[in-house]
Amino acid sequence: xxxxxxxxxxxxxxxxxxxxxxxxxxxxxxxxxxxxxxxxxxxxxxxxxxxxxxxxxxxxxxxxxxxxxxxxxxxxxxxxxxxxxxxxxxxxxxxxxxxxxxxxxxxxxxxxxxxxxxxxxxxxxxxxxxxxxxxxxxxxxxxxxxxxxxxxxxxxxxxxxxxxxxxxxxxxxxxxxxxxxxxxxxxxxxxxxxxxxxxxxxxxxxxxxxxxxxxxxxxxxxxxxxxxxxxxxxxxxxxxxxxxxxxxxxxxxxxxxxxxxx
Ligand code: MN
Numbered sequence: 587x588x589x590x591x592x593x594x595x596x597x598x599x600x601x602x603x604x605x606x607x608x609x610x611x612x613x614x615x616x617x618x619x620x621x622x623x624x625x626x627x628x629x630x631x632x633x634x635x636x637x638x639x640x641x642x643x644x645x646x647x648x649x650x651x652x653x654x655x656x657x658x659x660x661x662x663x664x665x666x667x668x669x670x671x672x673x674x675x676x677x678x679x680x681x682x683x684x685x686x687x688x689x690x691x692x693x694x695x696x697x698x699x700x701x702x703x704x705x706x707x708x709x710x711x712x713x714x715x716x717x718x719x720x721x722x723x724x725x726x727x728x729x730x731x732x733x734x735x736x737x738x739x740x741x742x743x744x745x746x747x748x749x750x751x752x753x754x755x756x757x758x759x760x761x762x763x764x765x766x767x768x769x770x771x772x773x774x775x776x777x778x779x780x781x782x783x784x785x786x787x788x789x790x791x792x793x794x795x796x797x798x799x800x801x802x803x804x805x806x807x808x809x810x811x812x813x814x815x816x817x818x819x820x821x822x823x824x825x826x827x828x829x830x831x832x833x834x835x836x837x838x839x840x841x842x843x844x845x846x847x848x
Pocket of ligand 1: 677
């Protein structure tokens with residue numbers, strides 16, 4: 587336990603050092619962050635939007651729909667084929683198309699990564715702020731979602747992520763219970779998340795609509811889409827059953843890689 591704790595502490599120190607260097611090297615054009623801070627007021631948590639997120643392709647405008655990393659019927663045990671097809675081919679494509687439309691008149695924003703856009707949406711010009719928040723968030727969230735699932739997933743994580751979850755939540759079962767509760771209790775549409783928060787501390791949070799924890803200075807590691815479009819054909823109003831089935835297809839290898847890349 588103590589050994590693992592010291593590994594985490596080294597990771598946190600390293601991460602804080604990297605963040606400090608990155609902040610000091612920021613170009614003047616990233617004023618958005620400053621604006622966000624002043625709007626948030628004194629005492630707000632300060633953060634710089636990450637340029638990249640572990641597990642997220644380093645895309646810039648024009649954005650494209652990533653392929654599913656498995657066949658649409660591969661997760662049938664937990665998520666039916668038609669839901670996967672509609673969810674990926676129509677909903678996710680809709681976010682990609684909407685984001686490209688929104689950024690078309692803004693060449694200066696077209697050079698930014700998806701993580702920079704979504705992480706810093708609050709500081710964007712009024713005319714694109716909401717579109718980037720919703721469609722950019724939708725593209726980012728789903729781009730992380732598909733690879734976090736696998737037909738050979740489920741079970742429990744291993745390695746340093748397993749250690750970190752146990753240190754933070756006591757047992758894997760306690761983590762799973764809290765994550766399920768957070769996801770199940772999202773009112774309306776949104777997501778449940780395992781994130782790396784302040785100081786690298788693991789946290790469980792939820793976000794409304796297509797918001798991503800990045801916008802609050804946290805790095806997403808695992809997200810669960812609890813919009814009705816993600817489960818309604820098979821589960822109708824039984825979101826809890828969908829959340830339960832999700833645990834059978836979580837790709838812990840992928841989540842573990844994201845954690846180790848922090
Ligand atoms: Mn969705």
